[in-house]
Amino acid sequence: MANDVIVLTKNRRAGHDYFIEEKYEAGIELKGTEVKSCKNRSVNLKDGFARIEKGEVFLYNVHISPYDEGNQFNHEPTRTRKLLLHKREIKQLIGKTTQKGYTLVPLSVYVKRGKIKVELGLVKGKQKYDKRESIKRKTMEREMEKAMKDKMKY
Secondary structure, three states: OOOOEEEEEEOHHHHHHEEEEEEEEEEEOOOHHHHHHHHOOOEEOOOOEEEEEOOEEEEEOOEEOOOOOOOOOOOOOOOOEEEEOOHHHHHHHHHHHOOOOEEEEEEEEEEEOOEEEEEEEEEEEOOHHHHHHHHHHHHHHHHHHHHHHHHHHO
16 A cells, blocks of 8 residues: 555646646655645645756746644745756756747646655647647547447447
């Protein structure tokens, strides 16, 4: 049971707004009250993004609510947080994010083996027509599944 993964939050807009090319697992550098808030599922990834600066990856605009039982040592909700990746992964990401249209977006936050991890996605933005196409495809798949279920009943 020690290898269980507990998903704390997901970025549901990421799949709608971006084409997800690759996924990376990164550790996140947190303060004590941030860890407790994360485990209470008080994390919002909506406007979050990651940037590579001086060979390190930083996470911006991720809102971790202040811990309720925290005192004056509580953290600032939207502070910049360092992500922990291997050097070779960072070098790989530097090469890929310099290409036009690619960016890093947090897809989910989860607990794995007692550590809080962030799933980063290397993404490319969708245009309006791409979003419409995705919605059409999803509704068609839903209708097909429903038709198959109805057919299986009889």
